[in-house]
Amino acid sequence: MLEYEATDREDVDVLVTGGTVVTMDGDRNVYQDGAVAMKGDEIVYVGTAEEARTLYDAKEDVDASGKIVMPGLVNAHTHAAMSVYRGMADDLPLMEWLQDYIFPAEAKNTNADMVYHGTKLACAEMIKGGTTTFCDMYYFEDQAAKATKEAGMRAVLGETVLDFPSPDSVDPAGGIKYAETFIKDWKGDDLITPAVAPHAPYTVGPQSLKAAKDLADKEGVPYIIHLSETQSEVEQIKEKHGKTPTEYLNSLGILGDNVVAAHCVWLTENEKDLLVNTGTGIAHNPESNMKLASGVAPIPDLMDKGGYVGLGTDGAASNNDLDMFGEMDTTAKLHKIHSMDCTAMPAQRVVEMATIGGAQALHMEDKIGSLETGKKADLIVIGTDSANMTPMYNVYSHIVYAADHNDVETSIINGQVVMRDREILTMNEDAVKAKGREIAEHVAESLREEPDGSS
Ligand SMILES: [Zn+2]
Numbered sequence: 269m270l271e272y273e274a275t276d277r278e279d280v281d282v283l284v285t286g287g288t289v290v291t292m293d294g295d296r297n298v299y300q301d302g303a304v305a306m307k308g309d310e311i312v313y314v315g316t317a318e319e320a321r322t323l324y325d326a327k328e329d330v331d332a333s334g335k336i337v338m339p340g341l342v343n344a345h346t347h348a349a350m351s352v353y354r355g356m357a358d359d360l361p362l363m364e365w366l367q368d369y370i371f372p373a374e375a376k377n378t379n380a381d382m383v384y385h386g387t388k389l390a391c392a393e394m395i396k397g398g399t400t401t402f403c404d405m406y407y408f409e410d411q412a413a414k415a416t417k418e419a420g421m422r423a424v425l426g427e428t429v430l431d432f433p434s435p436d437s438v439d440p441a442g443g444i445k446y447a448e449t450f451i452k453d454w455k456g457d458d459l460i461t462p463a464v465a466p467h468a469p470y471t472v473g474p475q476s477l478k479a480a481k482d483l484a485d486k487e488g489v490p491y492i493i494h495l496s497e498t499q500s501e502v503e504q505i506k507e508k509h510g511k512t513p514t515e516y517l518n519s520l521g522i523l524g525d526n527v528v529a530a531h532c533v534w535l536t537e538n539e540k541d542l543l544v545n546t547g548t549g550i551a552h553n554p555e556s557n558m559k560l561a562s563g564v565a566p567i568p569d570l571m572d573k574g575g576y577v578g579l580g581t582d583g584a585a586s587n588n589d590l591d592m593f594g595e596m597d598t599t600a601k602l603h604k605i606h607s608m609d610c611t612a613m614p615a616q617r618v619v620e621m622a623t624i625g626g627a628q629a630l631h632m633e634d635k636i637g638s639l640e641t642g643k644k645a646d647l648i649v650i651g652t653d654s655a656n657m658t659p660m661y662n663v664y665s666h667i668v669y670a671a672d673h674n675d676v677e678t679s680i681i682n683g684q685v686v687m688r689d690r691e692i693l694t695m696n697e698d699a700v701k702a703k704g705r706e707i708a709e710h711v712a713e714s715l716r717e718e719p720d721g722s723s
Pocket residue numbers: 345346347494530582583
């Protein structure tokens with residue numbers, strides 16, 4: 269009888285049981301003593317542990333009793349490889365930080381090797397902090413793709429296009445060509461979505477902005493861009509093109525449901541409507557915007573209008589970490605104090621932004637962002653044993669205000685357990701960190717050199 273029952277149950281690969289399962293599905297269902305079953309790269313069941321035990325036999329069991337189970341976090345905007353520039357230049361406004369420090373350091377140090385190892389370091393930090401998908405914008409994205417794939421993470425990786433020489437291209441045509449090759453090489457991968465990423469309206473001219481859009485449309489891949497990050501950008505674009513940045517992009521036919529626009533801080537009412545009505549994804553980066561004193565993005569407005577808003581950390585050079593728990597906490601508090609209204613950004617809304625909202629911003633909501641049957645098997649298990657998590661009344665409040673990235677215990681991406689009990693299984697974390705420190709020594713050295721190369 270027992271044997272008959274055992275064979276009657278369906279075989280699955282991973283079964284997570286127990287704990288509070290926060291699904292982020294359309295009804296925002298939360299299961300106490302819940303369960304998630306995964307087969308291959310897909311979720312095949314979300315419900316109660318009691319029912320799941322009668323239905324499934326698993327190759328790998330994850331006991332989440334007393335813990336929180338939720339969709340993996342989506343970091344909607346970052347520059348992963350810049351982790352090796354963490355803390356290199358701080359306390360400066362964006363234009364000075366970028367022109368006087370970041371671009372010169374990148375000219376000397378950003379190469380294929382740096383991008384590979386820098387991205388690996390970023391993946392280590394993100395996996396340990398509960399991120400399962402990230403959206404990247406940098407150079408040598410083929411190397412970022414290799415590192416990300418080895419780490420077992422999911423990502424949208426945008427190859428940067430600029431109108432001046434960049435670390436991997438001497439001119440914009442070269443950038444587009446690099447992106448084209450990268451897209452062709454990686455399109456259709458189960459973890460990596462290749463993309464093209466013109467840096468911003470103030471660093472890329474209309475011709476290249478449009479050429480990149482044509483490439484994204486032709487290949488059916490995302491188009492990633494920084495937009496309306498600072499007031500000085502708005503002034504520059506108005507002076508040059510007679511329009512605000514979002515209106516300018518709209519006039520070029522760029523906005524749309526394959527676009528991810530990062531920052532969107534300085535927007536008129538018309539620009540908010542343009543972003544929302546065109547289905548353009550919006551990546552909110554509050555800590556970077558605060559640190560560079562760029563401003564406060566009108567996120568509650570954009571969400572009220574039905575915009576696709578995700579949450580991002582931006583790069584580690586402007587944050588200075590890739591911690592989505594810190595970012596969630598900041599987001600809730602920033603919008604409350606900015607509006608002097610403590611209801612402006614409730615905890616649940618912030619969790620939405622970090623999960624399903626991020627999936628929508630990246631135009632991947634049919635695949636990720638919630639725990640639902642048929643979606644990709646991306647989830648995290650958060651421990652509740654730490655003093656900072658004790659006791660627990662409301663799970664959304666806990667995720668946003670009490671949880672620390674160190675509370676993330678287990679991470680599953682595309683059905684693969686990539687971290688178990690805080691040990692990353694897809695890489696040697698110590699070796700990855702050592703390589704990051706080694707690269708930083710070269711970076712520090714290069715910054716001491718004169719521009720002509722002499723020291
Ligand atoms: Zn950025």
